[in-house]
Amino acid sequence: MDLSSESISPGVADTAPLTRREIADLLPEVPAWSLEEGHLCVRFACKGFNDAVTLLQEIAMFAARENHVPDIGICRGRIVEVAWYTYAIGGLSRNDFIMAARLSERLRARQGGTL
Template sequence: MDLSSEMISPDVANTAPLTRREIAELLPEVPDWRFEDGRLCARFACREFSEALSLLCEIAAFAARERHLPDIGVRENRYVDVAWYTYAIGGLSRNDFIMAARLSKRFRSREGGGL
């Protein structure tokens, strides 16, 4: 099953974070993302600051609807950096990979932007 079509688990607070082995097995399913400093990270390129800010707001609204929020910010005035990490468990959860897959699917083809 495609990760982007999996359901988000509503409560992961009592689960263990993914192991390095589990992370390594899931990474190929989100090729636009990298494992860095314990987080699942990607950078979206935009033409200018206003486009980056608009994208940041779209991603924030999308994540809020799913009730699974990333760390997100604008860098160098035109890049939107997104990092998934489940603070409730102190590591990555399957939800982080599901949301990364959904973001890639939704925003990868965005004109002017990319991962």
């Protein structure tokens, strides 16, 4: 099953974080993303600050609807950084990978191309 079509698990706080092996198995499913200090991360380059703010707002609304929000910010005035991590379990959950896959799919459709 494609990660982006999986449902978010609401009871993740009662689960253990993914193991290194599970993370290594899931990373190829989200090719634009990387593992940085235990967080699942990606950066999107925008044309300028206003475009970055718009993208940040779209990502924030998307994540809020799913009730699984990332760390997100703008750096260098035009780069939107997104990092998934499940603080309730102190590590990555499958939900983080599902949301990364959904966000990648959504932004590919929005941009009509690659991230």
